[in-house]
Amino acid sequence: MCTGCLASHTDTELAKLETAPAWLKPWHVYGNNAADKLADYAASLHTLSREHAKPILDLLSKQTLIQKRLVAVIKTCHLDTPKLRQCRYQKRSLETL
Secondary structure (H helix, E strand, O other): OOOOOOOOOOOOOHHHHHOOOOOOOHHHHHHHHHHHHHHHHHHHHOOOOHHHHHHHHHHHHHHHHHHHHHHHHHHOEEOOOOOOOEEOOOOOOHHHO
């Protein structure tokens, strides 16, 4: 643990108080707990429902597949030749790679 850091949950986990920095005061613990509660509240206000998140997650899944396909295409090409993208398998089209 860093010497200038405040560990979380120092109010419930007393073992963390033993390794706490010397500058730690009770109001630090109180303020940290209040900040945690406010962060939880803010997160609950800004969560997306499944119906709103599903199209985004579907697009991310498609994006991952496209990126993997692009990596596979690039790996099959001789990138160190003068003609960049001179593919090893020239008889095959990009759709079949």
